[in-house]
Amino acid sequence: MPAPKNTKAVTHPESLKEELPANAPEKHPVNQGLGAEEKVRLYRQMVRIRHFEQRSIRVYQQGKIGGFLHLYVGQEAVAAGTISVLGPDDHVITGYRDHGHALMVGMGMNECMAELTGKLTGCSKGKGGSMHYFAPDKNFWGGHGIVGGQAPLGSGIAYALKYAGKKGCCLCYMGDGAVNQGAVHEAFNLASLWDLPVIFIIENNGYSMGTSQARSSALAGSLAQRAEGYGMAWELVNGHDLYAVRAATADAVRRAHEENKPTVMEIFTYRYFGHSMADPDKTYRQKDEIKEYREKRDPIILWEKQLLQEGVLTKEVAEQINAEAQAEADAAAKFADDSPFPGVETITQDIYWEEDNRGAETSGRGTIVFG
Amino acid sequence: MPVISYREALRAAMREELQRDENVVIMGEEVAQFNGAYKVTEGLLAEFGPKRVVDTPISEAGFIGLGIGASMLGIRPVMELMFWSFSYVAFDQVINNAANIRYMSGGQINVPIVIRGPANGGTNVGATHSHTPENIIANHPGIKVVCPATPYDAKGLMKAAIRDNDPVYVMENTILYNDRGEVPEEDYIVPIGLAEVKRAGTDLTIVAHGRATITALKAAERLASEQNIQAEVVDLRSIRPLDEETILESVRKTNRVLLVEENKPFCGVDAQIAYLIQSKAFDYLDAPIGRVSSIDAPQIYCKKLEDVQIPNPDRVIAAALEVLR
Numbered sequence: 001m002p003a004p005k006n007t008k009a010v011t012h013p014e015s016l017k018e019e020l021p022a023n024a025p026e027k028h029p030v031n032q033g034l035g036a037e038e039k040v041r042l043y044r045q046m047v048r049i050r051h052f053e054q055r056s057i058r059v060y061q062q063g064k065i066g067g068f069l070h071l072y073v074g075q076e077a078v079a080a081g082t083i084s085v086l087g088p089d090d091h092v093i094t095g096y097r098d099h100g101h102a103l104m105v106g107m108g109m110n111e112c113m114a115e116l117t118g119k120l121t122g123c124s125k126g127k128g129g130s131m132h133y134f135a136p137d138k139n140f141w142g143g144h145g146i147v148g149g150q151a152p153l154g155s156g157i158a159y160a161l162k163y164a165g166k167k168g169c170c171l172c173y174m175g176d177g178a179v180n181q182g183a184v185h186e187a188f189n190l191a192s193l194w195d196l197p198v199i200f201i202i203e204n205n206g207y208s209m210g211t212s213q214a215r216s217s218a219l220a221g222s223l224a225q226r227a228e229g230y231g232m233a234w235e236l237v238n239g240h241d242l243y244a245v246r247a248a249t250a251d252a253v254r255r256a257h258e259e260n261k262p263t264v265m266e267i268f269t270y271r272y273f274g275h276s277m278a279d280p281d282k283t284y285r286q287k288d289e290i291k292e293y294r295e296k297r298d299p300i301i302l303w304e305k306q307l308l309q310e311g312v313l314t315k316e317v318a319e320q321i322n323a324e325a326q327a328e329a330d331a332a333a334k335f336a337d338d339s340p341f342p343g344v345e346t347i348t349q350d351i352y353w354e355e356d357n358r359g360a361e362t363s364g365r366g367t368i369v370f371g
Numbered sequence: 372m373p374v375i376s377y378r379e380a381l382r383a384a385m386r387e388e389l390q391r392d393e394n395v396v397i398m399g400e401e402v403a404q405f406n407g408a409y410k411v412t413e414g415l416l417a418e419f420g421p422k423r424v425v426d427t428p429i430s431e432a433g434f435i436g437l438g439i440g441a442s443m444l445g446i447r448p449v450m451e452l453m454f455w456s457f458s459y460v461a462f463d464q465v466i467n468n469a470a471n472i473r474y475m476s477g478g479q480i481n482v483p484i485v486i487r488g489p490a491n492g493g494t495n496v497g498a499t500h501s502h503t504p505e506n507i508i509a510n511h512p513g514i515k516v517v518c519p520a521t522p523y524d525a526k527g528l529m530k531a532a533i534r535d536n537d538p539v540y541v542m543e544n545t546i547l548y549n550d551r552g553e554v555p556e557e558d559y560i561v562p563i564g565l566a567e568v569k570r571a572g573t574d575l576t577i578v579a580h581g582r583a584t585i586t587a588l589k590a591a592e593r594l595a596s597e598q599n600i601q602a603e604v605v606d607l608r609s610i611r612p613l614d615e616e617t618i619l620e621s622v623r624k625t626n627r628v629l630l631v632e633e634n635k636p637f638c639g640v641d642a643q644i645a646y647l648i649q650s651k652a653f654d655y656l657d658a659p660i661g662r663v664s665s666i667d668a669p670q671i672y673c674k675k676l677e678d679v680q681i682p683n684p685d686r687v688i689a690a691a692l693e694v695l696r
Binding site: 154 | 396422427428430432433434435436437438439440441442443444445446463464467468472473474475476477478479480481483512513515535536537
C-alpha cells in the first residue's frame, strides 16, 4: 500500500492561486525522449481539439446540433498529455465530455462533427450523439452519458486485459462531479482489490455542472486522496502543463503495466465554457475567473510558449497549424452539412448483434424489435 | 434420459460452457468459495479454479459494470445476482450500459454478458427480495430476457444465453431449484425466443412463463380431471424476444385465453401479451382475455397470505372457468 501523503487541502478552482508541485516534469524520461516533431504534433493535436470545439459552437448556434454539447475547451492538455503516452494495448473510456479524447485517439473531425449533427456518416451513424462517441478499433470505448457510469466499465476493460495476459491498461476518465457517485467507489474498490491495470483520471475542472467542488465534495486533502482509503496510489497533476500530465501518466501506466496496480490521478484543469451549451454560465462563477485562466493557464498558450522557448516551434509554424486546424474544422462542418440523415429503417438496426448478423451462428429466434 | 434438478441443470450448462469456451467466467457474490448462495455454482471453483470462477464483493453496480466492460473486449461473463431484486442497485449498468452500448456505438460493439439469478416471490422474505423485474427489464431494447420453468429449459436456455452475443438476462426461481426433470446429457440449446406448448388442449389457451407455467400445468390437470376441460399451456420461456407465432397459433385454435404470471399486473408482461392477441387475433376471440397475476401490492411477508398473493392453481382454475363461461 502506498504511504499516505501529507497534503494540504486542495480544492478547485481556488487551486489557481497555488502552484502545484511540478518536480521538473520536463526531465521525466517520457518527456526527455520527446523529439521536436512529436512536441509540435502534440501542439497540433491540442489546437485541433480547440478548433473542432469552437467550430461546433457555431454549428450548434446554427441549430444543427440538438441536445447537449459539452465542450472541452481549456482542458486540451489533459487528453493530449495522457493519451500521447499510451501504447497499442492501452485503452480509453470516458464520460460525456468526450470530443478531446476522441480526436486524440485518432477519430476524424468529419465523423465526429457528423455525429453531432445526427448524420449517417457520424461515428455512430447518428445513434450516439455528442456524449456517446465510440471507436473500438482505436481502443476507445466511449463516450458515456451517465456521470460515473463508465467507471465500472473501465475496471472491466482492465480486467479483460489482465485476463487475456496483455500488458495493457485502461485510462478511465471522469469529472470532479463523478467522484461522489457510488459506482465510482465500487469501481475503485474492485480495481484495487483485484489489482487491475486501470488509471482513473479525475479531470477536475472545478465545477460539477454549476456546483463548485467546495459545495459538492467532502474531502481530506484532495479528491484523489480518497484513493488512500482503497489502498491505491494517487497523484495530483497540473493539467495546464503538458509535460506534467505526461510525466504523471507515464508513471501510472508503468505501475499498471509492470505491477497490475491501479492509480487515481486528479488533474487540475478548467473549462472556459458552460457545463454544456445549455448552460448560460451566469450563476456560479465570475467572468474574471475564466479570464484569469484563459490568460494565465491556457494549456495551448503555455505549450506554445514552451516550444517557442525550446526553439522547436516558430510563430509562423504555429500560425500555420492554427490555420490548418481551422480549415479542417470548417471542412468537417461542411462534410456534416453535406451528409445525409440516416433513414427511418435504421432506427431498429444495431440493437442486437444476433439480429444484425442473422445466419448460421445466430441462436436466437422470435420477435425482438416490435414494429 | 437422466433426471436432474433445475439447479443441477443450470450448473451443468455453466460447466459445459466453461469447458467449451475459455473466455467464459462465472462471477458473483458467494459463487466460488461459498459454492453459491443457492448452490447453483457448487463445485465450479474446485473444477475450474479462481480465474474462471470469481467471488465478488457485495457491489452489484461495480461488478456488473465490470462484467459489461470486460464483455466489450470479448470476455463472456456469467454474472450471478443473488436475487434479481439486487439488480435495482445496479440499474444504470444493467440497463444504460448493457442495453445501449451496441446501439449508441452504431453497432460497433456487442456486449455478450449473461446476468442470472432468482427473480421470484413466494419465499417468505418480504418485499425487497421478491421482485419479478422481467417486465421492467424486457422493456429495454438491446436486452434479452428468459424465464425457464423446467430443468430441460433451464439448461438449454442457459447454454444459449452464454453463447449469445447480446446481453441475456436469465431469471430463475428459487422455488424451482429442486424441481426435477429429464435433461439430456448431450449438448443442446433451447433457442432464445421460442415458446413451447407444454400441454396440448382445445378449450382454452393458458399463456404463462417461469413458475407460473408450473402453476398453470397443475391447474390444467385439475381442469381436465375435475371439469373435463382441456387447456393448452403455452410456456413463453423467453419474454424478449417473444415468440408471437406460437401464442397466436394456440389462440386461433382454442379461441379463449387466460394469461398467468407471477409478475404484478400493472404494466406486466401479460399486458403486452394481451395487446398482441387483440391486435393480431381479435377475430378469433370468443371471450375477453382473462388474467391472473400477483395481487397488486408489495410482496407481503406473511407466508399464508403470500401464497394467496402469488397465482396458485385455485385462482387459475377460477379465472379459467370465467373465461369459459
